[in-house]
Amino acid sequence: MDAGTKLRNTIGHDAGPATLSGPNLGICGSIVTAFVFGPIPVDHSRIDRVSFPIDGRRYTVDQATCQSTAQQPGRFRIGGPINRSALMPSDPNETVYDIRGLTKIYPMGEVEVHALRGVNLRIPESEFVVLLGPSGSGKSTLLNIMGGLDVPTDGEVRYRDLDMTRADANRLTWFRRESVGFVFQFYNLIPSLTARENVSLVTDIATDPMTAEEALDIVGLSDRLDHFPSQLSGGQQQRVAIARAIAKRPDVLLCDEPTGALDAHTGITVLEAISNINAELGTTTAVITHNAAIGQIADRIVSMRDGVIVDETRNSTKAPVSSMSW
Numbered sequence: 001m002d003a004g005t006k007l008r009n010t011i012g013h014d015a016g017p018a019t020l021s022g023p024n025l026g027i028c029g030s031i032v033t034a035f036v037f038g039p040i041p042v043d044h045s046r047i048d049r050v051s052f053p054i055d056g057r058r059y060t061v062d063q064a065t066c067q068s069t070a071q072q073p074g075r076f077r078i079g080g081p082i083n084r085s086a087l088m089p090s091d092p093n094e095t096v097y098d099i100r101g102l103t104k105i106y107p108m109g110e111v112e113v114h115a116l117r118g119v120n121l122r123i124p125e126s127e128f129v130v131l132l133g134p135s136g137s138g139k140s141t142l143l144n145i146m147g148g149l150d151v152p153t154d155g156e157v158r159y160r161d162l163d164m165t166r167a168d169a170n171r172l173t174w175f176r177r178e179s180v181g182f183v184f185q186f187y188n189l190i191p192s193l194t195a196r197e198n199v200s201l202v203t204d205i206a207t208d209p210m211t212a213e214e215a216l217d218i219v220g221l222s223d224r225l226d227h228f229p230s231q232l233s234g235g236q237q238q239r240v241a242i243a244r245a246i247a248k249r250p251d252v253l254l255c256d257e258p259t260g261a262l263d264a265h266t267g268i269t270v271l272e273a274i275s276n277i278n279a280e281l282g283t284t285t286a287v288i289t290h291n292a293a294i295g296q297i298a299d300r301i302v303s304m305r306d307g308v309i310v311d312e313t314r315n316s317t318k319a320p321v322s323s324m325s326w
């Protein structure tokens with residue numbers, strides 16, 4: 001089972017996203033042993049399906065297939081041995097984000113800044129979407145709302161079965177903590193901590209993390225575990241930041257100009273890491289950029305201007321990062 005294996009509930013509008021506990025997962029012949037965790041006081045009986053990737057392919061089982069449920073302090077557990085034949089390939093069209101009529105107005109004294117003016121966007125399972133547009137077009141505002149870092153003025157944002165516009169603060173905190181990995185232009189690593197220690201800050205508090213070593217391996221930094229940020233190149237520091245973002249096994253990865261501070265060569269190593277995570281772990285991924293070339297490696301390019309989506313282009317085939325013209 002690959003390091004990114006995870007489980008999460010896909011139903012129950014106030015149910016917390018639940019992740020698979022790595023050590024409790026194993027495949028033995030035709031049997032998959034898996035446990036799903038979620039926060040109490042969520043009513044876990046309302047969860048009727050769980051889905052997870054195995055070797056880059058996503059599968060779903062219904063809860064009836066799971067053979068045991070148990071309460072643990074602070075969280076519930078559903079799981080048990082699942083016959084492999086009960087695993088159904090997930091519908092690749094399942095909706096991860098459904099955004100409708102999204103507006104965001106920032107009051108600035110006497111004036112109002114209309115950052116988003118009615119954005120409609122649906123992002124399906126495991127899609128890699130690039131958000132492109134000039135400065136001030138609303139890309140970061142949209143990504144911040146998708147990540148639960150900001151709230152809309154109007155409109156609807158649904159993440160799976162979670163209505164983000166109506167969810168209470170606890171539910172949104174859980175969503176941010178368990179379901180979303182953020183990567184920003186500036187790496188925000190702690191200079192006095194090694195790469196491993198920077199990633200461990202997250203693995204120490206997440207419900208079901210991979211190890212810092214596993215996360216750093218995924219971004220190709222197994223040989224830099226004990227390096228401090230000052231001993232790493234910009235691209236390597238950004239990859240540590242990506243490892244930190246994925247160590248909790250997020251369902252979605254939101255990247256705001258992850259290569260904005262990097263030259264072409266180091267930028268490509270960062271894009272390779274992001275692209276691999278999307279392909280191999282099935283993590284739904286949104287990347288903001290000003291660089292139209294990055295659109296070549298995505299499934300879809302969404303172009304924004306003045307707070308609205310002005311164009312959407314689907315790539316029939318994603319270009320490998322190695323063939324990208326920067």
Ligand SMILES: Nc1ncnc2c1ncn2[C@@H]1O[C@H](COP(=O)(O)OP(=O)(O)OP(=O)(O)O)[C@@H](O)[C@H]1O
Binds near residue numbers: 108134142
């Ligand atoms: N917290 C805020 N308060 C007031 N105005 C804001 C705030 N955040 C963003 N804005 C304004 O909203 C508009 C959209 O900003 P946003 O950062 O989303 O654009 P962007 O496309 O990400 O730009 P860039 O590519 O330069 O990062 C801009 O006019 C910006 O000045």
